[in-house]
Amino acid sequence: MTTNAAIQSSLWGENSLPLRPASQVMKLERLGAYHQSRLSFMRTLVRRIFRERWKIEPALFNLDHEGYGTVVYEVQAPHGLFSFVLFSDYLSPDERNDRVIATKWDLTMALVEGKVDQEYIEKLRENVPKQEAGRVDARVFVLSRANRSARNFDYVVNQLAAGEQPDVAKIVEVGYLYRTTAVYGSGKLGMADWEKVREKHKDFARPFAGEMFVCLMLRNFSLLQVEHIARHKSPDTFNPMKPEIKRYFGIGNSTGLGMAPYLVNHPLLINQWIEMRELALARVRVLGSINQQVRETISQLIDRSAQHTLETLTEDEWQTNNNKAVIDDMASLKSRIECGFDRWDELLEYSEQHCSLQGQEMLVSCMLEIYPELVDELEDFHSAEEFLDLDPLMPAEQLKDIIENSYDWALAIDFDAEGARETYWYRSEEKMEPRLGSVADIEGKKKQMALGVGYAVRKCYNQLIEYIAQNPEDTTARFMVAHPKLRGIVRRIQGMNRCVYGDIQANLLDREVLPMHLLRAKLAFFGVSKFDPRSRLWVRNTMFQGAPLLEEIGQTFNDDWFMPLAPKQ
Amino acid sequence: MNISMNELKAALRRCFEASDYFVGNYEDAANMVLWLEKHGLNGLSEFKLALPYIGEDKNKPLSNVIYEDSTSATIDAHHRSALNCIAAAVDLAHAKALESGIATVTVHNCHNRIFILKALTDRGRSGISAAAYWQNGSDSVTEHTAAIRSGQRYPSYSEGVTNLKSNENDKQALTIICSSRVDLTSSLQNSKSHFISPKQVESNKEHTVEHGIEIDADVWEEINKIGLGVLVENTERSRRDAGGN
Numbered sequence: 001m002t003t004n005a006a007i008q009s010s011l012w013g014e015n016s017l018p019l020r021p022a023s024q025v026m027k028l029e030r031l032g033a034y035h036q037s038r039l040s041f042m043r044t045l046v047r048r049i050f051r052e053r054w055k056i057e058p059a060l061f062n063l064d065h066e067g068y069g070t071v072v073y074e075v076q077a078p079h080g081l082f083s084f085v086l087f088s089d090y091l092s093p094d095e096r097n098d099r100v101i102a103t104k105w106d107l108t109m110a111l112v113e114g115k116v117d118q119e120y121i122e123k124l125r126e127n128v129p130k131q132e133a134g135r136v137d138a139r140v141f142v143l144s145r146a147n148r149s150a151r152n153f154d155y156v157v158n159q160l161a162a163g164e165q166p167d168v169a170k171i172v173e174v175g176y177l178y179r180t181t182a183v184y185g186s187g188k189l190g191m192a193d194w195e196k197v198r199e200k201h202k203d204f205a206r207p208f209a210g211e212m213f214v215c216l217m218l219r220n221f222s223l224l225q226v227e228h229i230a231r232h233k234s235p236d237t238f239n240p241m242k243p244e245i246k247r248y249f250g251i252g253n254s255t256g257l258g259m260a261p262y263l264v265n266h267p268l269l270i271n272q273w274i275e276m277r278e279l280a281l282a283r284v285r286v287l288g289s290i291n292q293q294v295r296e297t298i299s300q301l302i303d304r305s306a307q308h309t310l311e312t313l314t315e316d317e318w319q320t321n322n323n324k325a326v327i328d329d330m331a332s333l334k335s336r337i338e339c340g341f342d343r344w345d346e347l348l349e350y351s352e353q354h355c356s357l358q359g360q361e362m363l364v365s366c367m368l369e370i371y372p373e374l375v376d377e378l379e380d381f382h383s384a385e386e387f388l389d390l391d392p393l394m395p396a397e398q399l400k401d402i403i404e405n406s407y408d409w410a411l412a413i414d415f416d417a418e419g420a421r422e423t424y425w426y427r428s429e430e431k432m433e434p435r436l437g438s439v440a441d442i443e444g445k446k447k448q449m450a451l452g453v454g455y456a457v458r459k460c461y462n463q464l465i466e467y468i469a470q471n472p473e474d475t476t477a478r479f480m481v482a483h484p485k486l487r488g489i490v491r492r493i494q495g496m497n498r499c500v501y502g503d504i505q506a507n508l509l510d511r512e513v514l515p516m517h518l519l520r521a522k523l524a525f526f527g528v529s530k531f532d533p534r535s536r537l538w539v540r541n542t543m544f545q546g547a548p549l550l551e552e553i554g555q556t557f558n559d560d561w562f563m564p565l566a567p568k569q
Numbered sequence: 570m571n572i573s574m575n576e577l578k579a580a581l582r583r584c585f586e587a588s589d590y591f592v593g594n595y596e597d598a599a600n601m602v603l604w605l606e607k608h609g610l611n612g613l614s615e616f617k618l619a620l621p622y623i624g625e626d627k628n629k630p631l632s633n634v635i636y637e638d639s640t641s642a643t644i645d646a647h648h649r650s651a652l653n654c655i656a657a658a659v660d661l662a663h664a665k666a667l668e669s670g671i672a673t674v675t676v677h678n679c680h681n682r683i684f685i686l687k688a689l690t691d692r693g694r695s696g697i698s699a700a701a702y703w704q705n706g707s708d709s710v711t712e713h714t715a716a717i718r719s720g721q722r723y724p725s726y727s728e729g730v731t732n733l734k735s736n737e738n739d740k741q742a743l744t745i746i747c748s749s750r751v752d753l754t755s756s757l758q759n760s761k762s763h764f765i766s767p768k769q770v771e772s773n774k775e776h777t778v779e780h781g782i783e784i785d786a787d788v789w790e791e792i793n794k795i796g797l798g799v800l801v802e803n804t805e806r807s808r809r810d811a812g813g814n
Contacts, residue, residue: 187575488593
């Protein structure tokens with residue numbers, strides 16, 4: 001079991017491990033090339049549930065033959081008892097909409113502390129199906145909703161009712177029965193704040209653990225519901241789904257721009273996630289022993305990753321080309337591995353010279369997979385205290401040095417170049433949905449969100465240079481009194497300078513910026529797969545595909561569902 | 570109605586942003602109000618008093634230093650709310666304390682001074698002890714003090730009604746003392762004062778974390794109404810900016 005002190009000494013100082021540099025890691029394109037890994041939040045959640053043998057059982061199962069009604073699961077985890085409450089309602093096909101602005105859904109769900117009685121269920125029934133239009137109290141800590149997959153749901157029900165299994169080829173196309181369109185936590189709509197969850201509910205005290213759990217429960221329910229409907233539809237011919245096919249069903253997810261500002265507004269947290277992933281990689285590079293079995297395992301993981309990518313179908317040309325490149329990269333890496341290697345750095349260097357960014361990052365995820373003893377304990381260090389404190393005593397001259405060293409990427413951008421400040425981010429009055437506009441819209445530009453970190457640094461730097469020329473001995477505190485408008489960016493510069501990786505190195509105001517990279521980076525930390533961009537602003541993906549089933553809790557568990565493959569049929 | 574801390578913070582941020590507070594200041598201001606309310610010190614009541622004026626600060630001059638030496642400074646806040654000027658004053662006291670061991674900063678013409686408590690508390694976390702004192706009121710004068718020890722998470726706070734008469738020359742002043750060497754505590758000599766200990770402040774916080782925040786519906790509506798100023802009207806074109814079909 002590692003400690004904070006051990007982690008700090010691995011990150012900083014004379015005894016630190018060889019981490020990849022921020023100039024490499026924090027490029028937006030590389031962050032957008034990340035894949036799931038054994039440190040992803042879905043993996044860590046499933047590990048915890050299975051190793052701790054959580055007891056998850058229905059306390060109320062009130063569904064009609066069509067699968068509509070109310071279901072409550074009681075979740076007995078080591079530190080507490082929780083209730084997962086789900087409402088299944090009829091939704092006409094023309095009302096089904098994946099956008100945040102939708103107002104009705106097939107399923108709505110809440111994760112609640114403690115047991116729920118009938119009175120409380122009724123209270124939830126009045127509010128949870130309304131989602132943003134409802135209110136809940138601080139017993140609730142996750143709210144979500146989901147829509148049926150038009151392509152899969154009825155098909156699977158009909159197959160099972162007829163005694164047939166779903167065709168795996170169809171699941172390869174769409175690997176889920178339901179798609180979540182939002183998962184809310186952190187105090188939204190009256191729910192418990194993260195501070196309460198972190199301090200009171202140790203079972204969910206890791207970033208997004210509650211949110212991921214709701215998605216896992218949704219996946220479990222979706223499999224149960226299709227069997228329930230099929231059984232009632234045709235009791236004589238019904239056959240349950242085979243476990244290996246069940247495991248291949250995940251949960252769909254649509255993610256849009258709403259996720260992008262999160263990465264900019266929580267820089268310390270994102271840095272923490274990246275530090276843990278990079279520390280895991282550094283541990284593997286330095287400490288991971290290599291023998292014949294390891295060589296065979298990495299070779300198998302590379303094969304599996306290639307096959308998984310082959311089974312990732314998307315209509316998006318850009319993503320299709322990326323996937324093709326990854327498949328080629330895996331073939332190339334396979335050849336390199338077959339030539340033999342004695343150090344992981346040999347493979348990494350090879351990938352950096354011969355593979356796409358997505359291929360390089362796939363190799364990293366595969367390497368982490370081999371060494372749970374070096375990697376898994378870092379999952380307990382994904383939280384961060386998000387204080388961007390001002391250091392008032394720092395000499396203004398030192399602040400200037402920090403900008404020149406840590407934000408050289410921002411100073412290198414010509415913000416006067418055409419298109420360099422053409423994109424802006426704003427919030428719509430419609431559910432405050434974040435949107436991306438161009439300078440052509442004057443009103444939107446006036447109300448843009450402060451996400452242009454690079455540009456803010458540049459403006460700060462220019463004023464700091466002038467100030468230092470007049471007041472070379474002054475502190476940051478004195479500079480702040482003279483330039484209060486810069487307080488936000490100065491605090492950020494100083495705060496991020498205490499991190500190994502710091503800010504994302506990209507001009508988010510650029511005309512050509514691809515928000516997709518931001519979405520993908522966060523989704524990869526969550527652990528999703530099968531990225532399927534629907535435009536440059538939103539992406540469909542699959543969660544928990546290949547994960548063990550809840551009914552398998554208590555059985556042997558080998559934590560091997562990385563890059564899941566279609567089962568043989 | 571009951572809201573979460575995160576909801577209050579987000580709504581306040583929008584409110585201050587729409588009132589032309591600067592980036593960095595609108596987060597500070599939101600955190601100052603939230604901190605007081607979260608710790609049972611009536612942040613929303615004080616904010617309600619400040620609400621009619623928060624849009625006016627943008628037309629006032631920026632705070633400036635009118636006197637300074639190595640251990641002290643005087644800042645004129647030009648009748649701004651503490652919400653958008655006091656953090657920089659505490660920073661200056663902090664920096665001077667680190668250089669000199671102990672320092673005093675006096676701020677003139679500053680309103681809503683109780684909001685300094687969040688900024689003072691942050692000093693404790695940074696290893697600095699800090700205290701503040703101010704008087705308030707025109708008919709009956711009240712006095713207030715707060716302090717935090719180095720390394721602590723919760724301050725003490727005292728308030729009391731005085732027998733003092735209001736002074737026309739009152740400068741809406743606030744005195745801040747910071748020290749990197751001395752642990753400061755403060756309580757009023759005034760026998761009609763009420764003292765809230767750090768332990769009580771902590772206990773208030775625990776209650777809020779567990780149950781959320783009770784807020785008058787009209788205040789909540791007003792905060793959100795002002796915050797609408799940062800939202801862009803919904804149009805078909807705007808919907809396309811979200812990438813939807």
